[in-house]
Amino acid sequence: MVREQIWRGLTGGRSVHLTDWPAAGELPHDxxxxxxxxxxxxxxxxxxxxxxxxxxxxxxxxxxxxxxxxxxxxxxxxxxxxxxxxxxxxxxxxxxxxTHGRFELAVNAQACGPRLGRDTQKVIRAVKAGEWCQDAEGRVIAAGIELLPGEYTQRLVACDPDESAALPNSSGLxxxxxxVTPELVAEGLAKDVIRLVQQARRDADLDVSERIALALEASDTVLAAVRAHEEFLAGEVLATSVTYGAAPEPTLFGAVADGAKVKVRLQPVQLQQD
Missing domain, CATH: 3.30.1370 (Ribosomal Protein S8; Chain: A, domain 1)
Structure with missing residues (x-):
């Protein structure tokens, strides 16, 4: 068995099946x-x-x-x-x-009411007016009154909620x-085509190291994007050549981005031995 051969090669031991399970304390822990x-x-x-x-x-x-x-x-x-x-x-x-967000404070009146009494409403009004601060020691003070943990909650709010999101526990953004620029769109289309070609490779049951000749048929927009990133595409799919235009007997029909149709045809290439 492969794992047995690997074990013997790495450790020189008789058999992996004769070895005790490692103790948790012996495993790397960081x-x-x-x-x-x-x-x-x-x-x-x-x-x-x-x-x-x-x-x-x-x-x-x-x-x-x-x-x-x-x-x-x-x-x-x-x-x-x-x-x-x-x-x-x-x-x-x-x-x-x-720079990207601000903290909003909410007073828990039920929690601080028994301690603050009438001052509870004063604190709530101050917080709503933004008249609160957090000192160097982390204490939250509103209307000159310190609020204790549990008497308030803090929430990090993004300045631009369409492009920002808070990390758990308001620990960052x-x-x-x-x-999206035209250049980014073109790169995205090229990556979509790479996905289709990789699927065609799998469907053809090609070896992961086998080279191919690739033919693509698609709209001018898609082909222009592929041409702009041809070297990257060829390297990713192991293509020794890429041709454009009619792709007879396509290996795969597919779609990219907003549904643009693509025909993919590939043929294995035998590399010459030196």
Whole structure:
């Protein structure tokens, strides 16, 4: 069995089946990495939710993703991961949360009423008027009165809700540049075609390393997008040549973007041996 051969090759042991299960304490454990990945996942999930709300498919690249949070430095080692997961050209991190959002305070009258008595309404009026602050020690003060934990809630509100979303527990914001340029549209179309060609490769049961000659038939708009990114497309689908125009006996009929039709025909190519 393959796993048995791998085990013996790596350890020199008699058999993986004669080995005890590893103790949990012997396994690598990095709480900091786990926490960082949780934060990265939160940012990616929020950004993808914004994409969906704006009707922007994932294969359409966008200009920039900004993550604004006090712990922005935690995200920086994973910029490439966010870049690929959200499909953006650039990722930016900043601790300046106030540039993209503001905190709103809500007083829990039921919780603070027994302690503050008549001052409860004064505090509520001050908060509604925006006359509250948070000091250097994190204490929330309204109308000159300190509010205790549980007597209020804070919520981070985005300045532009159409392009921004709050991270869990109001711990930051993600801002997604949703403006789409013709160049981004063309790149998105090329990626859609790549997906169709990869599907055609699977349908033809080609080996993952097998080269192909590729023929595409589509609208002028789609073909122009592919031509602009031909080198990238060819590298992704292992095409030694790409031709445009009528594609007889297409391997696959498909659609891209808003339903534009594409015909894909591919043929395996035998590379000459030196």
């Amino acid at each position: 709480p900091g990495l786990v926490a960082a990945m949780d934060r990265v996942r939160q940012a990616a999930s929020a950004a993808l939710s914004l994409r969906k709300a704006c009707g922007l498919r994932v294969r359409l690249p966008l200009a920039k993703l900004t993550v604004a949070a006090a712990d922005a430095a935690l995200f920086e080692p994973f910029a490439d991961l966010l870049h690929d997961e959200v499909n953006v050209k650039a990722v930016e991190f900043t601790t300046e949360v106030s 993600v801002v997604l540049g949703t403006a």
